[in-house]
Amino acid sequence: MTGDTGREGADGVRAVGADSLLDAYFDRTICAAGKTRLARLVAADPDAGAAFSELDRAVEGLRTPVRAPDFSAAILGEVGRRRGWLGAGVQRLVSVGRLAVAAVLLLGLGVGLAVKRWSPDSVVFSPPATPIAAVTECAATDADCNVAGLRRAFGFDDHGASDRERVRFSGAGVMSARVLDVSSMRAALVAPPGLAPIRADSEGVRFVERSAGADFVMVRFVTSCDGSARPLNVTERVGAVAVASKPATARRTAAESDKEPAVGGW
C-alpha cells in the first residue's frame, strides 16, 4: 500500500485508510470495528487484499520456529568452571538443613506460646519496664566512660595539677585555680537555669578553675552575670559528668567548701 503513492483522490484516501488499518491489525491494536472494516476492504479492494496477504505471509515467516542447537551443556560447563555448582548431595543437605531450621523455629515458637499461655509470668517476650533509677545508673556508667574524654577536652593530663596557680578570691579563702583562656571552653560553659547565658568573652567571666580526678571533672568560674560575682559550679552542666562523678565530686565539694566559706556556691 505504501508503494501505491501515485494514487490520487478517492483511491489515495482509501489507500491511506487501508494502510492505517493494516498497520493497526499487524500492530495488534485494531479494534473490533476496525477488523470489520479491514475485512470489507480486503474483500473489496484487490490491492488491499494483496497487501494483507503479503504482510501476513511475511509476519508468519518471522514466526517460523528456528531449529536451535542445545547449548546447555557448553553453557553450564563454562559457568561451572567460573562459579561452580552445588552437588546434588550438598543441595539435598541444604534443603534438609533449611527444613530442619524452619521446623526448629516453628517448634520453639509453638512451645513458647504454649508456655506463655499456661504460665504467663514464666515467659516474657518484651523486656520489663526499667525503673528510672536504673536508667540513672546506666547514665552514670556511660558518663564514667566519658570522664577520660572530658579530661582531655579540658586540658587535663597526669601532670596538670602541678600547673595550677593559687588564686585568692575576693574576700574569701584560697582555692586551687588557674586563670584560663575561657574561649577554649566556650562550648562547655552553660549557664545554670535562671542566669544569663555565659559567654567566654563576657565581661563577667573572670576565671575558671578546672580540676579533675580519676572519675570526675569539675569546672568553676567566677562570673558577675548574676551581679554577685560568686563562683558558680557548672559541673552539673558539663554533660552528664555530675552523675558519674557524684561520689567523688561530693567528697571534694565537701572538703573544699570548708576552705571556701565566703565564696561558696558549690
Next chain:
Amino acid sequence: MTRSAEQRLIEKAAAGDRAAAERLVREHQGSLYAYMLRLSGRADVAEDVVQDAFVRVLTHLDRFDPRYRFSTWLFTIAKRLYVNACQKHKPRYDSEIVGAWAGTDEGGERDGGRAAAAAINGEVRLNAGEAIDKALESLTEVQREVVLLFHQQGWSIALIAAHLEMPEGTVKSHLHRGRQRLRRAINACERSRSAVDEVWS
C-alpha cells in the same frame, strides 16, 4: 512458565542449583538463538552470542532485578554482546544494500525493491525460511531488531521502546517501515524465484 516459577528457578540457580540453571537455559535458548540468528544473519555469531549471554547471566544471577522479565535482561545482554561481535567480524548483511534501502524510505521504494532483488540474484531455489532471511537483509539494523522483537518474540511496543530506549512512536515507525520493506523484499524474492523457474522449465 509463569514468572513466579521462573523466579524460583532463578533463585535456585543463583544458589548453585545446576538443574535449575539448565531449565532456564532450555527455556530461553531457542528464542534467543532464533532472534540472534535472524538479527545477525550468521549462525556462528548467533551461537557465540547466545552462549556468552547465558554464561554472563548465569554467573551474575545475583544482580537480576526481579521487577523485570528475565528474557528482557537476557536479550539486553545478548544485544550488547552482538554489538561487540559486530565490531570484531562483520555480519553477513551487506551494509551497502541496507544503505541503499535506507535511502529509499520516502521516495525510492521501487529502487529498494530492485536492490533487494539484486541481493538475492543468483540464489536458485529458496525455501520460505531462507526467503525471510534474505528479506531481513533489506532492513536496517534497527528495523530488523524492532520487527523481530515484535513479530518473532511477541514483545509489546512499550517493552521494545524500553529495551531500545526510544519513544514508542519511533518504535512504531520503524516497525511499519520494516514490515513494508520485508513484504516488498519477499515479493521480489518470489518474482526472482518465478523467473528462475521459467528459465529451468
